[in-house]
Amino acid sequence: MIQKYTHLVPLLQLILLMGSLEAGCPVYLTISLTGKTQQDAFLEINWGPNCYGPPQWVGIYSQDPTISNFQPDLRINGIFNTTGKMLTPIKLGKLRFPGGWNKQDSGDQTATQYPTGKCLPHYVASYNGTELLTVDCLKIQPNWMNQIKHVDRMQLKDTFLPGTHASGAVLGSSTKSNSILVRDYLVAQQLDVWSQLVFGIRYLDFSIGYKNMNTEKDADNFWIANENMLITPLLGVLRDVRQFVKRSAEMVVLDFSSFPIGFYKHPEIYSSLFRLLRQELGDEAYRRNVSKDENCANRNFRELLLQKRHLVILFPTQELPYPEKESNMLCPPWQRFSTSFMNISQTLDYMRLLFSRKPDSPVRNVGWIFTAVRSMEQTLNAHQLQTSKERAAVLNPKVNKWLKGPWGNNANVVAMDYFSNTNIVDLAIQVNARKAFIMANNDYINLEIFNLN
Template sequence: MNKMKILVVPFLQSILLIGSLEAHCPVYLTVSLTGKTLQDTLLEINWGPYCYGPPQWVGIYAKDPTTSNFQPDFRIDGIANRTGKMITPIKLGKLHFPGGWNRQDASDQPATQYPAGKCLPHFVASYNGTELLTVDCLKIQPNWMAQIKDVNRLPLKDIFLPGTHASGAVFGSSNKSNSILVRDYLVVQQFDVWSQLVFGIRYLDFSIGYKNMNTENEADNFWIANENMLITPLVGILRDVCLFVKRSGEMIVLDFSSFPIGFYKHPEIY
């Protein structure tokens, strides 16, 4: 009898473990690469990796589904794959950040601190029948480094910093050309640098070009470049970075990774 007890307890533990694994399936929202403008960009539902028990259905909501019995704006049924994604017809819409995190918000008032993030009005929830399994949202992360204890004492090699490539090559920052070259190669980012920082990016990668603009301010001569083309003045982006650091207190790493345009003709600016 004692031997039976010894065998049964691990067996029950294994059943509980398997049950918890089957119920575990992360479901979250990202922004797809579709849309001619940022507002027209579509939301994307992602699940996994390696869901041991995919939910029966997933819904997108404009409000937190845990606060009331809302009907989803979009629903996916019959998820079978353990890992996957699906572009939805739900548009991102015009971004409005809460708590004083819009660029144009008054700087004389301190912005609200969100060390654990703050949801935007885009939620995703997974269900088995009417049983709510998981809820997540598209959220901003303007103060995530504040929750890391003694982060100011950590060496950079011990910190994982989310970053973007060609951070200033932003959709809409170049001319309005419909050229395939501009749309598919020159432009890399959908979100401007300010929005990237509010969403939690802490490493920015810039290629810099030089063009004499014949103005009194020498800073006007420095541009964001990508694929050997000038995109947008650097000074405006640096102002955004400085404003964000002042408002958030977060650390931002700027990597001026290359200088592909104009510098070889102007050795005096090195």
């Protein structure tokens, strides 16, 4: 009896964990894709999926409503459908991160560890009358991988990594052009790479362009590109990534996925980019066993930490000349799947094929990347030219909703444009916590425990 009881405890913990991850009517905040600037973006209230016990009212607060009887800045009465979102008139404002997580904060001081994330001054609470049902907030998650017990034992191919597509395609002071074309159609993220990482993104996708800028530094010739146009210099982005992983000790996957400008039939330019990566990221890049043709997706976070490394760099090594193509700091690319030229119904069917892991699915036991985007060309083919924000505003919430079902358990990397209008980071944390718990307690989950008499 004692032995069966000890086996029962982990399973009960699992049941409680899974139950706690699925509140009766989860309500959360995201950043809408409205406003010309990040500060002007409005907050959105989201609820569901499967909200069968909707609250009587929802309030937004600038302070934690659980510590005092604050009046809401905004009150919304009545939620009737099971899944949805609502734009609010409350603006995001200037982002200031607590605990030493601003980019300009001194790296000499240890940044605060936040086991369950850290709320920014934007809270959402749901009520029945005066009874508080749920509370959530817009939060940063700079340490989430380090905080999930046993997740460091999971292979990277089994870990749900929230990601961004065209990660460096952000409007900023260093953007090469501020034209309407760039601002409305080529910029792909509201938040810069530093902020993406602080919010919890752990996969970054980079398309790289090369243009001779006639400077003494070859590094100045490399740019983040999107849709075959140069957007912003690469060097500053690499330094932000390096600074973040040193401050956080988190694992990040960098995917150099395409080279649309200046690289064709120029192996010497690939070599020059490799030297830049080695210079800026070499001390943080995982070193694989080249002699055994090691697949980096089969490694786990713990093995990276044993090397005191935090970056996995995916790169098409075949483009490099020998001996650089044999470098142990570069990992071969993972499988990629994209919805660029699909409509919504086709995307759903494609996700059903990929995430079901059925025999006819092209997803195998390897690292893989699902890029949930719609290209500008796809909207032109549909005779309805949409901005990048308009495309993401339609697609992202649907993909986010579909991943909250069983498909999320099979996700590896999911990358989006404008990820900030979803809660994909929270979703990934929940999925990884559940998977890590099951893996660690696999020996205890035995149906025989139910036969206690």
